[in-house]
Amino acid sequence: MKVFSSDCTFDYSWDEVSTANWRKYCPWNDKSTHVVAVDTLSRTVDPETGILRTERLITCNQSVPHWVSSLFGGNPTSHVYEISYVDPVSKKVTMCSSNLTWSNVLNVQETVVYKPSQLKPRTTTEFKQEAQITALCGGWQKIKNKVEEASIERFSQNAKLGREGFEAVLEMSRRVFGEQHEKEKHMQL
Template sequence: MKVFASDCTFDYSWEEVSTANWRKYCPWNQSSTHVIAVDTLSRGVDASTGILRAERLITCQQSAPKWINALIGGKDTSHVYEISYVDPESKKVTMCSTNLTWANLLSVRETVTYQPHTSLQTKFTQDAQITALCGGWQKVKNSIEDFTVERFGQNAKRGREGFEAVLEMSRRVFGEQRERQQHDSMKMAA
């Protein structure tokens, strides 16, 4: 098993980040064009804790080399199962995901969290446990895991850059809407 770990700080409040998180696969995010569909399987709020729990199925355009798909009978799409928890009390978003495609050959279990760093910044942490399931072929297993960790790191960097674009667009679009609402409310009160 190999581990990928990363963290950074976004210069946006936790409220902005936790809201924009649901828009990260939107059309204006050029880093997520490989995402074909995001289907919500279930969602609900625990009445006693206030924690929102959501399950989603994310369908992506497969990025594996064509020869690998041909060799093991892969398809052009892949699927990821994600469970998210949003705790408004502790201000923490936790997302846990695992690959469904090729899960018998490679297991990728990722955990992402967003928590306030300051009132205007949000701490992002990401780790992934990557395990190639090749039986006793240790050299092959290590090579697959090393390659996957490297690819995961490249994709994580692009994902963070894309999420920054979503955050900026959300701030512009929804900030302007809030300003208009506040302006209209002040006019009505006067």
């Protein structure tokens, strides 16, 4: 098993980040063109805690390294199962995802957490990401290591693009919805 971890701080409030999170695969995010569909499977709110729990199926088209597809075959379309929890009281978004496609060869368990920064809780949000990647290639340790190393490298590249794309979504959301919010405030005056 190999572990990838990353963290950063977004210069946006938790309210902005937790709202924009639902738009991160939108058309204006040119870093997520590999995502072809996001289907909500279920959404519930716990009446006692107020926690919003959402299950989604994310469909992607991704290129697979040639040596991997020649070893294991495959199709560029893949599916990821995601469960997210939005806790409005503690101001924390937790997203847990796992791959459904090729899960008999490679298991990827990812957890992402967004919460207000301790330094500037009103204006910045901490982002933490961790992925545990395990190749399930039987007793072939060399192949297993190679698959895990290649997967970590690919995951790292995709994570960087994902953060860049989410920054663009946050900026666009602030411009579009910030202007709308300002207009609504002025209309109420």
